[in-house]
Amino acid sequence: MKRCLLLAALAALLILPVMAHDIITTKLTYTRDVSRIFQRRCISCHGPGSSIPLTSYDEVRPWAVAIKEQVLARSMPPWGAVKGFANLAPDDSLTQEEILIIAAWVVGGAPQGNTALLPAQKPPARWAPLAELSDALVVSTRQVLTKPLTITGIRPQAESKIDSVRITARLPDGQVEPLLWLYGYDPEWPQIFRFSKPLRLPRGTLIEATGPVRYCLETQIITLSRKR
Helix, strand or coil: CHHHHHHHHHHHHHHHHHHHHCCCCCCCCHHHHHHHHHHHHCCCCCCCCCCCCCCCHHHHHHHHHHHHHHHHCCCCCCCCECCCCCCECCCCCCCHHHHHHHHHHHHCCCCCCCHHHCCCCCCCCCCCCCCCEEEEEEEECEEECCCCEEEEEEEECCCCCEEEEEEEEECCCCCEEEEEEEEEECCCCCCCEEEEEEEEECCCCEEEECCCCEEEEEEECCCCCCCC
């Protein structure tokens, strides 16, 4: 009798973690809420055939906790800048709402939901070719412009990871223009942060970073067509 009770107790202990794993405490679901975020933000790198495909619930579920940690740390998608600090385009980072949805879904048990609510499959997005840029000025932390300059982006030249550095332009009249806030930037994912529209900076503008960092101010290459 005692042996049966002991076996029953052990069985209950083995079952408890499985039961706890299946406890659902959120109304958010993969099919209705999370899959759409993945389709917008993740599938371009984590599509079919990639090292870690994330195109279905069965593929996403084993990585749920790791995904939550990555998005909360803003390590994925690998953007490396704070959203909204400057007017950047394209901006591939997750919105705060998207981050909260993913985190709450995972903490709430990562339920699948009704498969009928899955979004329609879309072909990979075809982006319009971006304008060609060139280095207009290389800055080591801070520099005052000796002549007017129109910039269309910033290219970091960091040799190591950057936790948090803000880059601003202080105009001669005292106005401060936010340019870029590098946050969790990894030089293994190099990129040019482009502005949604060119920014003209007058002579005497102070370009300054809050920490030691080297970066290039970029300008658009204008190609003139030859008249016939």
